[in-house]
Amino acid sequence: MLIEALSSRLLKSIGVGICLVDEATLSATFCNPTFATWFPGAEPGIAICDLIEDLEPEILTEANPARALELKTRIKRRTLIIETRVHRTEHEGRTILLLECQNVSRLRETEAMIDSYVAMADRRTRDLEREKAQSEKLLLNIMPRTVYEEYKSFGSVTPRLFEPVSVLMLDFVGFTEMAAAADPTVTVAELNDIFTAFDRIGELHGCERIKTVGDCYMAVAGLPHPNPDHGRSAAQCAVKMMRYLQRRNETHPHHWRARIGIASGSVVGSVVGVQKYIYDVFGPAVNYAARLQSLSGPMEITVCTSMTGELIDDFVLSNSRKEQVQGFGECAVATLTDRKSAAHAA
CATH class of the missing domain: 3.30.450.20 (PAS domain)
Known part of the structure; x- marks a missing residue:
């Protein structure tokens, strides 16, 4: 009991x-x-x-x-x-x-709260990953991947000499007048489309776009990884860019005419600036390519004749001449075309 x-x-x-x-x-x-x-x-x-x-x-x-x-x-x-x-x-x-x-009411409330915190943390992690990917994409637009990896690891980039490389410098004829006469929004949109196409052509032929300044487009072959055929890569890239513009002009009201200069030599690459940093290259080859570009006529590619041996098998070099080039004195230069275009013209 x-x-x-x-x-x-x-x-x-x-x-x-x-x-x-x-x-x-x-x-x-x-x-x-x-x-x-x-x-x-x-x-x-x-x-x-x-x-x-x-x-x-x-x-x-x-x-x-x-x-x-x-x-x-x-x-x-x-x-x-x-x-x-x-x-x-x-x-x-x-x-x-x-x-x-x-x-188990409090237990379930606690579990729900934990699930909410976990979901919020997961959402925040995804947001951070998305922001990281966007930041990485932005940085990869202004510097090569190897340079980005160095910058991400050490917070700085050691200036590096690249030799030899080929520098391609391009700008558009009459761009200032076109920009003043046309709707700026349309002009910028078209310029963006063209530069995007140039980037794809560069990726295809091993040319690394370094920067754009207004209507000027600069790319380098043989950087950041050595390329024994850097001259041929830059020439192929230039020819494809001209061919793209010719086909584009057939279907668009605005006709874009470019002039290109290609020079080989040494350059130094590094990140410049602290807050608004950018990857840039400097050196004789850059200056020489800019001078050759200014010597080119509309839809013309000018190269230094020191590249002849590298290009003669795949391209036609014509109009060989001596030009007084600022900072370089008298230089031998030539006009480059691909064999297909030259045969078509003949």
Whole structure:
């Protein structure tokens, strides 16, 4: 008798809801105070499925103790989540279902809060990754990848001598007048389309675009990785650029006419500036290419004749002449065309 009294007192005092249900009638035979607090109206004799709306007879009779049921109950204005496990036992020839209930509302709220924080952290991580990718894309637009990797690792770029390389310098004839006469938005949009095409041509032929200044476009072959055919790469790139402009002019109202200079020599590459930094190259080859570009006529490519041996097999070099080049004195130069264009002209 003492043991029964202690058991009854224990069931009433623990923080776990306990309800004994007769399996045959599905009516409660005992409910401890905790269970009655969570499910108001719980008392011996009440049909348990009527007391708990979410509880169907099939769910109750087929329940497995290893799998917890989550039942909801509302007390005043708050909805509680009650995790329930059903145990089956025999007593005096009857099958009794023991409902063991725990209030997991705070646990579920905590889990929901954690899930929210995790989702927010994941979203923030994705945003940071997207911003990082955009920053990387922007930096790769103004410097070669190897230079970017060095800058990312060390925060600075060591000036480096590249020798030999070929520098391609291009600008457009009459661009100032065109920009003044046409809608600036249209002019800039077309210039962007053309430079984008030039970038693709450069990637195809191993020419690294270094920078654009207004209508001036500069690219280098043989940088940052050595290229023994740098002269041929720069020449192929220049010819494809001219061919692209010729085809474009056939279908567009604005006719873009370029002039190109190509020179070989040494350059020094490095990142200049601190806040508005940019990767740039300097050296005799850059200055020489700029001078040759200024000597070119519309839709003409001018090269120094020191590149003849490298280009003679794949291109036609014509109009060989001596020109007085500022800073370089008298230099031998020639006009370059590809064999296909030369044969077509003939």
